[in-house]
Structure formats: structure tokens, C-alpha cells
Amino acid sequence: MEMIINGIIEAFRMIFTGDPEIFSITWLTLKVSGLATFISLLIGVPLGVGLSYTQFPGKKLLMSVINTAMGFPPVVVGLWVFLLLSRNGPLGFLNLLYTPTAIVIAQAVIASPIIIGLTCAAIMQVDDRLKLQIKALGANRFQSLLLVIREARFSLLAACIAGFGAVVSEVGASMMVGGNIKGYTRVLTTATVMEVSKGHTEVAIGISVILLLLAYLVTLGLTMLQQRERRG
Numbered sequence: 001m002e003m004i005i006n007g008i009i010e011a012f013r014m015i016f017t018g019d020p021e022i023f024s025i026t027w028l029t030l031k032v033s034g035l036a037t038f039i040s041l042l043i044g045v046p047l048g049v050g051l052s053y054t055q056f057p058g059k060k061l062l063m064s065v066i067n068t069a070m071g072f073p074p075v076v077v078g079l080w081v082f083l084l085l086s087r088n089g090p091l092g093f094l095n096l097l098y099t100p101t102a103i104v105i106a107q108a109v110i111a112s113p114i115i116i117g118l119t120c121a122a123i124m125q126v127d128d129r130l131k132l133q134i135k136a137l138g139a140n141r142f143q144s145l146l147l148v149i150r151e152a153r154f155s156l157l158a159a160c161i162a163g164f165g166a167v168v169s170e171v172g173a174s175m176m177v178g179g180n181i182k183g184y185t186r187v188l189t190t191a192t193v194m195e196v197s198k199g200h201t202e203v204a205i206g207i208s209v210i211l212l213l214l215a216y217l218v219t220l221g222l223t224m225l226q227q228r229e230r231r232g
Helices: 002-016 020-053 059-069 074-085 100-124 128-136 141-151 153-168 172-178 188-197 201-231
Strands: none
Touching: 002 201, 020 059, 020 100, 020 141, 020 153, 020 188, 020 201, 059 100, 074 100, 074 172, 100 153, 100 172, 128 141, 141 153, 153 201, 172 188, 188 201
């Protein structure tokens, strides 16, 4: 218990003393995970909406693959991204391995199936009577689509929260493709693992507390936006 208390004290010490290394790591974590979530939204929302509206042979099989991908171990994703970006891989010529961009790619791959699956479920849960009413009022296909997405916006914000939560907390993929390089690719999760391996447990607890605070503040902001939209 004493170690946990000391770890929490260490977290507040690093925050209030303005530890430059911790602030740099925290900013990189927010930037990388935020960008990965944004990319996954650009990919996942259109695909999720498209899947919810279309019928084709093999759709159930595809949905089962997407649902399975929602629970992929991040280390497996990291391995495949590593193989793609390694020097002998098909994308090795881009020289992206062990860069923040590689972490963004891996995290976007992790979050995209989550966004696709939750978006598809959100659109499918919109009442069919509302869809018929929109058509009866003379809306064209594009207008109908926008109105349905607006109706499902609270669930879509929840999908965004879930996607961000999945990537900001993962460590395996980030360490595998980013390399945990100090001042360049080190994020809060990989820094926590490194401090534990060095035996600096209290520092690791402090960093983990900062990670929890970061995740909570981002989620709080998205939740407040969701609730404000609901009240509006």
C-alpha cells in the first residue's frame, strides 16, 4: 500500500514540478493516440455506415471478421505492422519503422474495427419507422443518410470513446513498431513498462496514474460533448 501511495505522490510531483520528459511523453501519447483515433474514424464511420445499408453475399462472414478484429491482441497487430514496415517488408522503403508514424498506423489498425463494428451497430439500431418517415418527407438518399447519422450521433461518439480508449492504453504494438526511443517514440504505456523492468516501481505507478488522468480527461471531454448534444 505504501508503494501505491508513493507512486501517486510521484505522479503529482512530476505534474506540478513540470517534469519536461513526462510532459513530452504525455504530449506524444495524446498526439499519437488522438491522430490514430481520428484516422480510424475517417475509415471506420463510412465503412460502418456502408455495411449497415448494403446487403451482399458474405456480409455475415465479413461482419464476423470485423467483430473478431475488434478483439485482436494489440501485439498481433504490432507484429504484422512491423513485418509490413520492416526493411524487408513491402513498405520498408518508406523507412517508417521505429517512428511515431508507425505507432499511429498500428493504433489506427487496432481502433478501426472497433469504430466499424460500433458504427454499423449504431446505424442498424435506428428505428426503421424513422427511416421510412424521412423518405416519406421527400428526402433524397444522401439527405436520408445524414439524418440517420445525426440520429445515431450519440452512439457514434461512444464509438469514438471506445476507439480512443483502446489505443491510448495499448503497449504491445507501440513498443514493437515504435521501439520505445527516448524523446522520440516513448509514450506513457511503454514508459511504464520500461520503469517496471528497471525496478522503478513507484515511478511506473506515477506514470500509470498520469496515463489514467489523460484517458479520463479526454473521455470526460467527449462525454460532456455527448451529453450536451443530447440536452440540445
